[in-house]
Structure formats: C-alpha cells, structure tokens
Amino acid sequence: MHGFWCLVLAVLLHGVSSAPNQQTPLQGSVVQRPDSRRPLQGRFLHVTDFHPDRFYEVYTSTAEDAACHRGQGPAGMYGAETSECDSPISLINETMTWIEHNLKDKIDFVIWTGDSARHDNDEDIPRNAAQVVGSNEMMVQKMFEVFGKHNGDEDDDDPNNDYTVPIIPSFGNNDILPHNVMAKGPNTWTRTYSRIWRQFIPEAQKHQFEQGGWYNVEVIPNKLAVFSLNTLYFADNNAAVDGCASPSEPGYRQLEWMRIQLQFMRDRGVKAILTGHQPPVRQDAKTLWDETCWQKYTLWLRQYRDVIISSHYGHFNYDHFLLQDFEDLDEDTKRGRMEDSSEDNAPISATETDDVHTSVSSDYWLELRETWSDLPKPPKSMTWPEGESGVDVAQKKKKSAAKKERRKRAKFLSKIGGTHAERFAASFISASVVPNLFPTTRVFEYNTTGLESPLAHGRTKTPPLAQKGELNENDLDARKKNKKHRFKIPDPPSKSTPPGPAYSPQTLSLLRYTQYYANITHINNDFPSENTSDASAQGWNEGKHKGKKPHNKDHEPQPKKFHFQVHYDTRDDDVYQLPDLTMPRLVDLARRIGDFKPVEDDEMVRPESEALLSGESAMADKKKKKHKKKHGKPGKHTKRNLPWYTFMRRAFVETKPIEEIEEQFGH
Known part of the structure; x- marks a missing residue:
C-alpha cells in the first residue's frame, strides 16, 4: 500500500x-x-x-x-x-x-x-x-x-x-x-x-x-x-x-x-x-x-x-x-x-x-x-524600549512638571511590567x-x-x-x-x-x-479581480466567485506567472512602524490597534488598499490624502483608527473589501 x-x-x-x-x-x-x-x-x-x-x-x-x-x-x-x-x-x-x-x-x-x-x-x-x-x-x-x-x-x-x-x-x-x-x-x-x-x-x-x-x-x-x-x-x-x-x-x-x-x-x-x-x-x-x-x-x-x-x-x-x-x-x-x-x-x-x-x-x-483597548497608554514623551526620553524632556521644564512626568511614567511602567513590558x-x-x-x-x-x-x-x-x-x-x-x-x-x-x-x-x-501573499484571483486569471466575498461567513463558504459564470471544463487555463509578493513588512510599514518585535513594541502596537473610536468628524487618511486588491505590491505607491468630512469615502479612516483597519485588512489577507470591514468592524 x-x-x-x-x-x-x-x-x-x-x-x-x-x-x-x-x-x-x-x-x-x-x-x-x-x-x-x-x-x-x-x-x-x-x-x-x-x-x-x-x-x-x-x-x-x-x-x-x-x-x-x-x-x-x-x-x-x-x-x-x-x-x-x-x-x-x-x-x-x-x-x-x-x-x-x-x-x-x-x-x-x-x-x-x-x-x-x-x-x-x-x-x-x-x-x-x-x-x-x-x-x-x-x-x-x-x-x-x-x-x-x-x-x-x-x-x-x-x-x-x-x-x-x-x-x-x-x-x-x-x-x-x-x-x-x-x-x-x-x-x-x-x-x-x-x-x-x-x-x-x-x-x-x-x-x-x-x-x-x-x-x-x-x-x-x-x-x-x-x-x-x-x-x-x-x-x-x-x-x-x-x-x-x-x-x-x-x-x-x-x-x-x-x-x-x-x-x-x-x-x-x-x-x-x-x-x-x-x-x-x-x-x-x-x-x-x-x-x-x-x-x-x-x-x-x-x-x-x-x-x-x-x-x-x-x-x-x-x-x-x-x-x-x-x-x-x-x-x-x-x-x-x-x-x-x-x-x-x-x-x-x-x-x-x-x-x-x-x-x-x-x-x-x-x-x-x-x-x-484596556492597555495603558504611555506618556507622550516616552520612547521605547529605553524609556528615558520622558525624563530628558521633563528636565527642560520646571521641577514640578518633571516630577509629574516621572510619576506618569512610573505609573505606566508599573502597569505593563516595567520598561520591558x-x-x-x-x-x-x-x-x-x-x-x-x-x-x-x-x-x-x-x-x-x-x-x-x-x-x-x-x-x-x-x-x-x-x-x-x-x-x-x-x-x-x-x-x-x-x-x-x-x-x-x-x-x-x-x-x-x-x-x-x-x-x-x-x-x-x-x-x-x-x-x-499570492493574489491568486489575479494569477488564476479566470475572473475579474474585484472582491465581493465575506470571508468571515460562518459554515461553508463557496468563495468570492459564487454566482459568476464559470468556464467549461474543457477550457484551457491561462494563468499568469505564479509568485508571492510582499504584503507588508513590520518595520518598513507606514502603519505598524516597528523598529523590532520586542514586547514593548508589540504591546504598543496592540494598544494602537485597540485605540479605536467610531468616526464622527475627524481628520481622514486613505490606506493603500486599492493597490493590494489589484495585485500590485503593497510596498509601492503609498499615498495619503487628508480631508475634513463627516463620513468619508470607503477606505478613508482617522489616523487614530488606521491601525485597527490595517490590522483587519491584513488578518483577512486583503480578501475582504474595505466596505465590509468598515461595516463589520467599524462600531
């Protein structure tokens, strides 16, 4: 056998x-x-x-x-x-x-x-x-x-x-x-x-x-x-x-x-x-x-x-x-x-x-x-992982302000297990x-x-x-x-x-x-690249091309050249910006992801989602645009909420449209 x-x-x-x-x-x-x-x-x-x-x-x-x-x-x-x-x-x-x-x-x-x-x-x-x-x-x-x-x-x-x-x-x-x-x-x-x-x-x-x-x-x-x-x-x-x-x-x-x-x-x-x-x-x-x-x-x-x-x-x-x-x-x-x-x-x-x-x-x-969201927020003047710049900045202020700054820093560090989280x-x-x-x-x-x-x-x-x-x-x-x-x-x-x-x-x-990741929608080359699935559906999921007219079985596939492309790099990334993967950096990233607030009226920025869904590299052509608008277009988020939406797009490896992410996770 x-x-x-x-x-x-x-x-x-x-x-x-x-x-x-x-x-x-x-x-x-x-x-x-x-x-x-x-x-x-x-x-x-x-x-x-x-x-x-x-x-x-x-x-x-x-x-x-x-x-x-x-x-x-x-x-x-x-x-x-x-x-x-x-x-x-x-x-x-x-x-x-x-x-x-x-x-x-x-x-x-x-x-x-x-x-x-x-x-x-x-x-x-x-x-x-x-x-x-x-x-x-x-x-x-x-x-x-x-x-x-x-x-x-x-x-x-x-x-x-x-x-x-x-x-x-x-x-x-x-x-x-x-x-x-x-x-x-x-x-x-x-x-x-x-x-x-x-x-x-x-x-x-x-x-x-x-x-x-x-x-x-x-x-x-x-x-x-x-x-x-x-x-x-x-x-x-x-x-x-x-x-x-x-x-x-x-x-x-x-x-x-x-x-x-x-x-x-x-x-x-x-x-x-x-x-x-x-x-x-x-x-x-x-x-x-x-x-x-x-x-x-x-x-x-x-x-x-x-x-x-x-x-x-x-x-x-x-x-x-x-x-x-x-x-x-x-x-x-x-x-x-x-x-x-x-x-x-x-x-x-x-x-x-x-x-x-x-x-x-x-x-x-x-x-x-x-x-x-319950993770403590570090003082604005604190850096990772050394955590000394808060004192440096404070020393330039009055002694009372410096003392207050040190208390904030000490309180924060006590909550996360010290300077090294x-x-x-x-x-x-x-x-x-x-x-x-x-x-x-x-x-x-x-x-x-x-x-x-x-x-x-x-x-x-x-x-x-x-x-x-x-x-x-x-x-x-x-x-x-x-x-x-x-x-x-x-x-x-x-x-x-x-x-x-x-x-x-x-x-x-x-x-x-x-x-x-390999964008096989683009590589398979059998259907348009638009994404209409709900990848989080419970039970069996038929996939993003459900309802589309398929090719006959005798059709000869004509895929594009197979390759993996960079999705993101934790260091060279406009959102994560992690100098390393030590615990203080990861805790800070988790805090930023959890620091979500439903949008009412705030400054908006646009992530790099369109290029990803079309099969282009996520590391190229990253552009930011700012607007002052109550309800922005899909894919535009406040600077505060950008880590959360970026985290979710990446969790689903860019298979879930930004509109669905916003509807499902924007509350």
Missing part, C-alpha cells in the same frame, strides 16, 4: 515549474561562518497549513457537496480563494518552487506548523489513513527537493544530515485520523511520524517523540533551540485527553518535559523559540486550549521569559498575533496547584466541530480589540498556504550580533541532561491522591539577569517579519 501511494503521489507531484520571482525584498547582514558551507543569514521561514488535495480539479464547484472535486464551478488553477476548498497540487508545487528560487539560500531554518493533509470535507471521498500519511510523505519529499542535499551526503547513515537547513515540523489537527483526536502516546500516529520525520527529529529524541510527539532542535548549536509542541494534547476539543492538571495526562507530561528542557537551556545559555499548530487562543468568542494547559503554559512563559524568544502557530488561517497577559494567571496556578479540567473553570468556548475552516465570528476580533508574552499566528483566504508565507529576521562563531548544519548530539523529563511513577501515584494536583513551579529569571531577547533588543531578538 505504501508503495502504491508513493507512486500516485510521484505522478501528482509533476507540476508547472516557475522561474525565480525577481521581487525579493530580503536584505540584511550576513554572518560568515568560517567552517561552514552556509553563512548564517539571520532569517527563518514560517509555513503552515498546506492542506494538499490530490482530488482537487480545476473548474469544479466550490459548493459544500462538491469541495472542488466535481461539478462545474470557479475552482482556479492555483486554488479557489476564500472558499473552503483545499490546495491543488499545483499550488503546492508553485509555492515550494517560489521558496526554492527566492528564499532557499536566505534562511537558516524552517518552522512548519502542521496540517499537511486535506480536510475531511467530502462525504463521497472520506479520508483514510493511507491518504493522510501519503500527503505528509509528499510534503516531506517537497521539502527535500528544495532544502535537501543532492550531492551524495544524504546516503550516509545519519538521516539528520540530509538537509541544508534544519526543518522543524509540528503535528496539525488534520495530520491524524480522525482529526482533532489523539490519544496518549506511544500510539500509531507518533510511531508513523517518527518514521516520516526521521530526518528532522534528533536521533536521541526518537524514543521521546514516540511517547508524545514533541521534541526540540538546536538550529544554532549552543545558541538557539526550536521546540515543536504537540498542541493536540492542549486542545480543548481533543476528546481523548483531559487537560494538563493530572500527571497521568499527556499534556501534563509535555509541559513537564518543556519545563525541564527550558531549564536546561537556561543553564547552558541557550535561547528558545516555541512552535506548534493550534495557538493559545482564550476568549469567550473562541477558545482552542484547555484552561489548565493555558494556565500552566502561560506560567512557563512568565518564568522562562529570559529564555523564550517567541512563539509561532498556524491553524487559524487569519494573520494576527496574541498577547498572553500574566495577570490572567490564577492564584492556584502561581502556587503550583491545579484541579482537573471542568466546564466550570474554563472560558465559554465556541466549539470547533467540523473544523473545516477555523472561521470565527466578528465577536472574536471585537473582543480582541476591546482587550487591547514583562507582564506580557506574545504569540505570532501566521496565515496559511491553503487559500481559504490568499496563500501566504512569512520570513522573520533576527539579530545575529555575536553569532560569528563557527556553525555547521547537522544535528548536534543531544547532551544526556536534555533527555530528562520522564516522571517518576511513584510521584505520579502520590499526586493522584491529591484533590488538587501539585506541580513544580519553574524558577523565575535571576534578579541579576537582564531582560531576555523577547523584551530587550539583543542577540537573537526578532527584528521584523515580512509577510508574503
């Missing part, structure tokens, strides 16, 4: 090849590594939610009973944008080809956060285990075609030496069968992926991976590790597990492993990036994690804030970020005790049932904005390759200062201490007798330790990310 699927997938992998895209905006310093064949670039790639579908057919129906598998309809050459259909193999091929031509030699590692199999969205073609496994094997092969060594070195006895850069995959909720449900390991799926991902998982961690599907890789030996978390054991809708309170639960074991590993990293002076599939969303409108898992994970973020640089997730399809507020930790959690999960102690959740597309209601975004942690959520919106990829840039020492790719042998993490069975029996389960609280950073890379600009701090 395995051989048959490999043969089928090999045939399907034959796709149209792309020439390199000439618009590659990646620039920056390169650190030479004396004994390495690759210089350290200071960038990494995040890709997520490919959802390849070998049953996808061009010009089929996007209706729920067809799923781009049959009938006649607007399914395009490279996908049916804003619909619930999955990715055609042609989109997978072109995405990986574009990455090869534009990013391959400009990144140091790849985080790949799951869902590399199609959704179970067609009753006539139900998924089976062979399809799920075969789809993931296909994606591994595509990764090898782009990042694999092809000089004979891959034939040695070390499978971890087969790639030019480390690749760190994670379990997605659709990478198993049935989706969402994974029982305690070791199980069939952890053993299967131990084989499929054998080139990616360090040999010393293979046994551990089979126990639960989590592992870490030192992508820069002795400097930086990437953790791959199995968020299925944290997920609120995984009926096979029950949170992270009880020592018998895999979620508890994963967090114990994570605690021990992070402490090991701290002791060695190594920093960590956390990755996984389902993000720690915790709202009344939408909750993805069990509350006990969110509580303990957030406590870990607080205690290891000197070690953890950032967290990266997929699954949601919408491009945005979250802040974890340490003030939301329960008193019991901070004392190291926790009851089992129950409906009484968890937020009300909009349950994911079919999970074909993780669509959310307007309430999710409005609740996020409301939360951020250490009350918060952040999670970056990337949009997907599957065109439920538009296909996207993302490249992060990080600070390489001080990393000039020799670095060669290939997994370093994991030190014995790093493998600790199994619980003593006697401890388990003792803890089961307690009504409230006790757990060890990690030590906080030493008081003499400076803020970590997440909080203060330094080596390994994230500097920026560049978001790319």
